Amino acid sequence: MISVGVLGATGAVGQRFVQLLAGHPNFELSVLTASKRSAGKKYRDAASWRLEVPFPEDVGDIIVSDTTVESLKKVDLVFSALPADLAGEVEMQCAKAGIGVCSNASTYRMEPDVPLVVPEVNADHLGMIDLQRDKGTDGFIVTNPNCSTIMLTCSLAPLRTFSFSDIKVATMQAISGAGFEGIPGMAIFDNLIPYIGNEEEKMERETLKIMGTFDGAEVQNAPFSVSACCNRVPVIDGHSMSVWIDIKDQVEKVEKAFRTWKSTLPDLPTLPEKSVDYIDLPDRPQPRLDRMKGKGMTVSIGRVRPGIRYQAMGHNTIRGAAGASILNAEVICDRDYL
Ligand SMILES: NC(=O)C1=CN([C@@H]2O[C@H](COP(=O)(O)OP(=O)(O)OC[C@H]3O[C@@H](n4cnc5c(N)ncnc54)[C@H](OP(=O)(O)O)[C@@H]3O)[C@@H](O)[C@H]2O)C=CC1
Numbered sequence: 001m002i003s004v005g006v007l008g009a010t011g012a013v014g015q016r017f018v019q020l021l022a023g024h025p026n027f028e029l030s031v032l033t034a035s036k037r038s039a040g041k042k043y044r045d046a047a048s049w050r051l052e053v054p055f056p057e058d059v060g061d062i063i064v065s066d067t068t069v070e071s072l073k074k075v076d077l078v079f080s081a082l083p084a085d086l087a088g089e090v091e092m093q094c095a096k097a098g099i100g101v102c103s104n105a106s107t108y109r110m111e112p113d114v115p116l117v118v119p120e121v122n123a124d125h126l127g128m129i130d131l132q133r134d135k136g137t138d139g140f141i142v143t144n145p146n147c148s149t150i151m152l153t154c155s156l157a158p159l160r161t162f163s164f165s166d167i168k169v170a171t172m173q174a175i176s177g178a179g180f181e182g183i184p185g186m187a188i189f190d191n192l193i194p195y196i197g198n199e200e201e202k203m204e205r206e207t208l209k210i211m212g213t214f215d216g217a218e219v220q221n222a223p224f225s226v227s228a229c230c231n232r233v234p235v236i237d238g239h240s241m242s243v244w245i246d247i248k249d250q251v252e253k254v255e256k257a258f259r260t261w262k263s264t265l266p267d268l269p270t271l272p273e274k275s276v277d278y279i280d281l282p283d284r285p286q287p288r289l290d291r292m293k294g295k296g297m298t299v300s301i302g303r304v305r306p307g308i309r310y311q312a313m314g315h316n317t318i319r320g321a322a323g324a325s326i327l328n329a330e331v332i333c334d335r336d337y338l
Pocket residue numbers: 007008009010011012013014033034035036037038039067080081082083084086104105106145146147176177178179180181316317320321
């Protein structure tokens with residue numbers, strides 16, 4: 001078993017990590033960190049448990065630690081669910097201390113030697129870990145993308161064999177994406193907020209890095225353009241998006257690609273049977289009905305129409321955050337980087 005820690009374990013993504021890691025066949029949860037407000041308390045008292053699944057009693061007595069590298073001496077790998085403005089320093093200290101870091105935070109995503117990985121799309125970018133090691137880092141930092149970017153890039157994986165140059169996307173994002181204390185009920189109930197700070201820019205730049213080619217030294221960005229409009233809607237979990245991609249006159253072939261595409265990854269505990277699932281119904285995918293498909297790791301696709309236009313949806317704190325990071329870690333172990 002590999003001993004692991006979760007940074008920011010009491011938050012919306014942190015609780016998902018704890019849920020998904022409790023009982024994981026390869027990772028043993030041994031350290032949970034949060035702010036000074038929570039440090040020193042038992043996890044069951046520090047985390048106000050807000051997920052729809054029962055609290056994992058086995059980890060309830062772990063004493064929450066301060067988020068410092070000293071607290072993490074007994075772990076080999078940490079999953080980071082820290083706010084981006086706090087993640088940078090401690091993640092780098094961990095990597096330098098020989099600990100592997102799989103991070104949700106946006107801090108290092110665009111660094112040239114940091115892999116930004118959706119394993120079904122660009123697992124080969126993990127080769128950037130060698131670049132970090134060449135510079136003397138004993139551990140590593142591997143990041144997963146912004147939650148909406150993960151849904152978009154998963155949906156693009158089956159379309160790589162087509163020729164296209166322009167993608168437009170309009171998102172409808174769940175409120176859990178802003179964290180537990182992120183959006184007051186009075187702001188979102190009976191409403192839509194047509195702005196999520198920096199989200200459009202992140203979707204536009206991260207997609208090009210993920211879909212780009214890594215030659216062993218650097219990533220050449222993908223040669224297409226992405227234009228995003230991001231909206232917050234009163235859904236608890238599940239980011240939806242309408243996508244326009246300039247593939248001409250090939251509706252049936254695109255639909256077939258969505259139905260038949262399979263990733264080439266080996267069997268891994270968090271890899272769903274279908275990373276992309278095409279639903280042949282006129283009013284799907286819907287967050288409430290489809291977000292838990294593949295234990296929350298499947299991106300559902302529907303409504304392929306001429307243009308090409310289609311709809312995509314996935315669970316933002318599982319496929320879009322904690323589950324994505326755990327899958328990255330499983331691939332990292334499978335490739336002997338840890
Ligand atoms: N929510 C989502 O869908 C996604 C989130 N992310 C990213 O994941 C990260 C976490 O987001 P989310 O879980 O939503 O955020 P939350 O606000 O729900 O949780 C924040 C966590 O960070 C801890 N924390 C806050 N301040 C400090 C501090 N000064 N020192 C140490 N720990 C601190 C909190 O601990 P305490 O309880 O003690 O305050 C809590 O555990 C962010 O970087 C976010 O951008 C990425 C993809 C999707």
